Amino acid sequence: MSLNKFMHPRNRYKCKRPDFDALAKKYPEFQQHIIENEKGKPVLDFKNPDAVRVLTTCLLQEDYGLKIDLPPDRLVPTIPLRLNYIHWMEDITNDWGKKELFAIDIGTGVCCVYPILAISGNPWRFLATEADDMNFSYAVKNLEANKLTDRIKVVKVSENTILEGVIGNTEEAYDFCMCNPPFFADHFEAQGLVSRTPSRPDAKTMSTASPQEGIVQGGEIAFVRKMIDESNFLQDRVRVYSTMLGKKASLAPLKEILRRNKIENFASTEFCQGKTMRWGLAWTFDKTVKFPRSEFSQSKKEGKKSLVHVIPTEMGERRERVSDLVSFFKQVFSEFKIHCREGKQSGYFSLLTITAAENTWVHSRRKRRQMMRETTAAPTTATTDSGETPSHTASETAATHSNTAEEGMTAEVSAAKAVKVSIPSEKSDRLCENDVQGKDTQNTVTRTEVTATVSEVGENTRKSKRKADNERSEPSEELAAKRAKRSTKNQQDLSKGAKTTEDATPTGEDEKSCAVMQSSSEAEDHSPEKEEACEAKGKDRPPAQFVLKCHMCVRVQDADLAVELTWLGGENIQLMHQLMQIFKNKLAARKPA
Numbered sequence: 001m002s003l004n005k006f007m008h009p010r011n012r013y014k015c016k017r018p019d020f021d022a023l024a025k026k027y028p029e030f031q032q033h034i035i036e037n038e039k040g041k042p043v044l045d046f047k048n049p050d051a052v053r054v055l056t057t058c059l060l061q062e063d064y065g066l067k068i069d070l071p072p073d074r075l076v077p078t079i080p081l082r083l084n085y086i087h088w089m090e091d092i093t094n095d096w097g098k099k100e101l102f103a104i105d106i107g108t109g110v111c112c113v114y115p116i117l118a119i120s121g122n123p124w125r126f127l128a129t130e131a132d133d134m135n136f137s138y139a140v141k142n143l144e145a146n147k148l149t150d151r152i153k154v155v156k157v158s159e160n161t162i163l164e165g166v167i168g169n170t171e172e173a174y175d176f177c178m179c180n181p182p183f184f185a186d187h188f189e190a191q192g193l194v195s196r197t198p199s200r201p202d203a204k205t206m207s208t209a210s211p212q213e214g215i216v217q218g219g220e221i222a223f224v225r226k227m228i229d230e231s232n233f234l235q236d237r238v239r240v241y242s243t244m245l246g247k248k249a250s251l252a253p254l255k256e257i258l259r260r261n262k263i264e265n266f267a268s269t270e271f272c273q274g275k276t277m278r279w280g281l282a283w284t285f286d287k288t289v290k291f292p293r294s295e296f297s298q299s300k301k302e303g304k305k306s307l308v309h310v311i312p313t314e315m316g317e318r319r320e321r322v323s324d325l326v327s328f329f330k331q332v333f334s335e336f337k338i339h340c341r342e343g344k345q346s347g348y349f350s351l352l353t354i355t356a357a358e359n360t361w362v363h364s365r366r367k368r369r370q371m372m373r374e375t376t377a378a379p380t381t382a383t384t385d386s387g388e389t390p391s392h393t394a395s396e397t398a399a400t401h402s403n404t405a406e407e408g409m410t411a412e413v414s415a416a417k418a419v420k421v422s423i424p425s426e427k428s429d430r431l432c433e434n435d436v437q438g439k440d441t442q443n444t445v446t447r448t449e450v451t452a453t454v455s456e457v458g459e460n461t462r463k464s465k466r467k468a469d470n471e472r473s474e475p476s477e478e479l480a481a482k483r484a485k486r487s488t489k490n491q492q493d494l495s496k497g498a499k500t501t502e503d504a505t506p507t508g509e510d511e512k513s514c515a516v517m518q519s520s521s522e523a524e525d526h527s528p529e530k531e532e533a534c535e536a537k538g539k540d541r542p543p544a545q546f547v548l549k550c551h552m553c554v555r556v557q558d559a560d561l562a563v564e565l566t567w568l569g570g571e572n573i574q575l576m577h578q579l580m581q582i583f584k585n586k587l588a589a590r591k592p593a
C-alpha cells in the first residue's frame, strides 16, 4: 500500500511526483538508469544504489538549484522522505513568533541533507555535526561548492558524544535539534535478517548506508537513550529535541525512558512516503511548547470501524463452541430487541448482521434510573468513607454509577470517590435482575447494599449524555423527522458498506476476519430484493429505519473465541462501542456452563 496520502501536506512531492520522463530528457546520467516496466512505463531501478544516487543529485539540482557530490559508498538521502521531517519541525516551531531559528542537525551525512533542504524554505541557520571523517569532508566540500557556509556550519565530533560534547561548553541556545541516527545494532539487523519476518516480501529498495552510518552499538534505542540522557543535562539549551526512528518498535521503549526521566512533554509522528514509513519523536523541557497532532494516527483512529473482543481463556477452556456463543448472543439480541440475520457459518465462525431500530440499551438504563429514583425516594442512609454526607444525592450517585458502568462507553473514570448507599433488599433484588455485571463495570450489587462510585466521566460520555438529553426534550415530530433523515443517510452509508469496511484499515487478526466478512455475500447484501426474498422465505425482515447496523463475526481465535463488530451504518459509531460493552458485560456475567 502506498503511504503517499500520508506524506506531509506541504511536501512538494506529495501531489507532484518526480517526473522521470522529464528528468531523463534533461539529465543523461539519469537516462542511463531508466528501465521500462512490463507496462512500458519508464521506471527507476530502486535496487541499484547508483540509480538512487543519481535521482537524488538530479532532484537537488532540478528543484533546489544545488550541485551536490555524493560518494558511491555512503548513504544516499532520499529527498521526499527527508522533507516530511523538516515540515514537522516547521509545524512544531510555527507558533513561536520567531522565524530566524538556530538548529542542530546531529549526524549530518555527506551533504548535510536536512540543513540544505530546511534553509531553502526557512530563514534558519544550522550547526551540523558529523562523526565520520569521509562524511565530514564531503559535507564541507558540498557546502562550500554551493556557498552555504554562512548558514550551515559543519563540525567534526567524536562518536562518543551526541550533543553534550558539542554544545556543553558553549553558551549558545538552540531552537531545536534533529537527528537521523544509525538505526541498526549489527550487520544482521542492517541486512534485514533480524527484524524482517519471512512472510514479508523483499524490500523494494536497498539500504545504501555504510556500516559507520547505519550501525551503532545497541541500535537506535541506545543512541536515542544517550541523546535523552544528554538532553537531561542540557535541559533548555535546546528548546525541542527530536529524532527520526527507523523502527516503530523503538517508540514505546523510548517513550518509557522519557517518562522515567520525568520528561512529560513529548510527541511522536509518522513520516510516510511510498512504501516507507519512519517515525519522529520529539521532547522538550519547555511546558509552553505544543506539539501538533499526528495526521496519520488521527486518520487511523477515525477510520477504525471494527471492534474485537476476545473472550478470556477461562471461558475458552470450557470448550465453548461458536454455536453456543451465537445462541447466547441471540438471547441478548432478543432482550434488547435487536434484529439479527444469520449469514455464513462453519464450526469456526458465524457471521451475523445485526440491526437495532432503537437504542434499547440506553432506554434500559433510563428505566433503571427511574427505578433508582423511586428507590431512593424511600428513606436511605448515605455516607462517604469519611463519614460525611455526600454532596450528591443517593439517586444521583446511583445514576452516575449506572451510567458509567452500564452505558459502557470508554469513559475516563478519574477522581473516584466511593459512596455506600444502603438500599432495601427487596428493591436491590430488582436492581440485580437487570444490572449488567462484569469486570469492566467494576460494580458490585448485593442483596442489601449497593457500592456506588461517584466518578468524573470523560467528555465523550458527557457529550453523548447531553445529546441524548436534548433528544428526549425535543418534540416528537421533530424527533421523527430527524430520525427519518438519519435513516436515509444510514441507507446511503450502507450502499457504501463494502468500502467502509475497507477503509477500516484492519491489521493482523482483524484482517483475517474482515476477509471472511467480505466474502459473505449474504451478510453484505441489503438490497430490497434480498429483504423481500427473506420475507418470502419466512425470515424476519430487518427494520428499514435503524440507529445501528453492524456485522458481527463470532469466531475461533487461537484457543479462545472472539467476537468482532464492524460498523455498517447508523446514528454514530459510539453506539457500536456501547453495544460491544454491553456484550462484554453480559459475557462476563453469565454463569459457568
Ligand SMILES: C[S@@+](CC[C@H](N)C(=O)[O-])C[C@H]1O[C@@H](n2cnc3c(N)ncnc32)[C@H](O)[C@@H]1O
Residues within 6 Å of the ligand: 075, 076, 077, 106, 107, 108, 109, 110, 113, 114, 129, 130, 131, 132, 135, 157, 158, 159, 160, 161, 162, 180, 181, 182, 183, 209, 212, 213, 214
Ligand atoms: C543514518 S546516517 C544519517 C545521515 C544524514 N543525516 C541523512 O539523513 O541522510 C547517520 C549519520 O550519523 C553519523 N554519526 C554517528 N554517530 C554520530 C555521533 N555520535 N555524532 C555525530 N554524528 C554521528 C554517521 O556518521 C552518519 O553520517
